[in-house]
Amino acid sequence: MAAKLMFYQWLAQGTIGLFVFAFGACAGSFLNVVAYRLPRGLNIVSPPSACPKCDTRLGWRENFPIFGWFLLRGKCSHCGVRISPQYVLMELVVATLFLLLWALWGMDARALASIGIELGPWRPDWAAAPIALMWPMFALGVVLVGSLVVSTLIDAQTFTIPAVIPWIVMGIAFIAHPVHAHFVAQAGGLNASPFPWTIPAPAGGAAWPFVYAALGGLIGLVIANLLLAFKLIPRSFADFAEWEQQAEAAFAKAQENAKAAGEPPAEPEGEALGPVLVRTLVLTGPAVAGMIAGTLVLAPHGKSGLGLALGGGLGLVVGAVLRSLLVREDGEANSADPIWTQYPHARREVIKECVFLLPVFALIAAGAWFGAGKALLLEDLQTGEIIATAEAPPLWLLALGASAMGALVGGGSVWAVRILGSIAFGKEAMGLGDVHLMAGVGAVLGWIDPLIAFFVAPFSGIIWALLGPALGRFVKLPSVLPYGPHLALATVVVMYAKPLGEGLLSLVFRSHVNLP
16 A cells, blocks of 8 residues: 555656656746847747748747757758757756756655655755645746856856846745745744744844845835936946947957958967966966965854855955956957956946945845834833843745845845955956846845855856866857856755755854754
């Protein structure tokens, strides 16, 4: 009887897993369209997919995820033009990531345990609750993974992350978290988890300053954007497009002059492993060294976490600036670098961003002060004593505050490096796309995960420098990646490897840390 029950259980779980994999393949196919059309300003819905050479509209068999590419043997059935393997790889990667997320966040643990797979330490604590109650969190994870994949593909090709992608993720998270929390509260709360919500948030009355500070920060962002829209504060990098056109024209002129003089072109056709490795190590090496040094220096004083943050942040600033300052032997800017690294007015422009952020910081502080007062305003009617703890906020409000704080901390950590690095060295240290990307990560996962991902990302850069040239033999890959893909990959690692994040924090704080 037990064997029969387990068979039906595996049949149900396997069916759901196949559906998740198929859905992931379809999502990957759609993300291919988004990655191609969005940077070009095209409509991502219409017209339907067609061959870019002969413009023949593709049928459902040709559009069938994964299998369609193999059935066509990687060529258009009408004109024979080669279809890039990027499409099928994107579909496979997204489908696999969705399936793995289902196994970690949604699949019945008893089914896995029956074949000797124990995922307890790898699963979030809230995943012990029935998936029928927790499916919105799994859906949020799927949205985040999809956005990270498409952001990586676009950023690798264009050195930009369209802000609309993380904005959509943040909007969905700000709605989904409180609505989901409301229904969970109606069902009795997260009884299977020691945490009040699925993402980090304080418990009890101590949560009021946290919630009000987070909501104050969101209101501050709205106010700052309204001031920007009504031109009451200046927009940063407003003249960048004009400067970029002039820089590109100057570069093209230099190319023509070099060609006329019989000199080699300024842009190389390809690069050996050595130069790529050196440039990547220059970017990521100081961050890794800073994390280690900061932790060692402040650990004896009980401030390992502060040392990790300060050392890693300062190292990343130094690495980003060194990376942008690399020049060739002839003194020309390295053509493999994005052109924005040569923009000469970075200090002036990030000062404008500091003005933009003033309402945000002011309302975060005001919210924290007001929340602290609310937590202390309860009075014992019998003794007249002020009680230092208040009732916990409603779960939906706590969830909204946790999501908002995640967005503020995730985006703010990158923004701090961007501003400080640009002021210190006069070069744009990080892109605003990276700020938006990590704000979206924080809105979904809370404030801890994006910080861990931020400090894991430099290791991704080193791995890319070592493996990128080898992978480039099979798939066309850029020799140099912006920092956004490393942030995205680090976020995926943190999402799928909970013990890694807990282990890093436990090492830093010298005590066991359990994450939601």
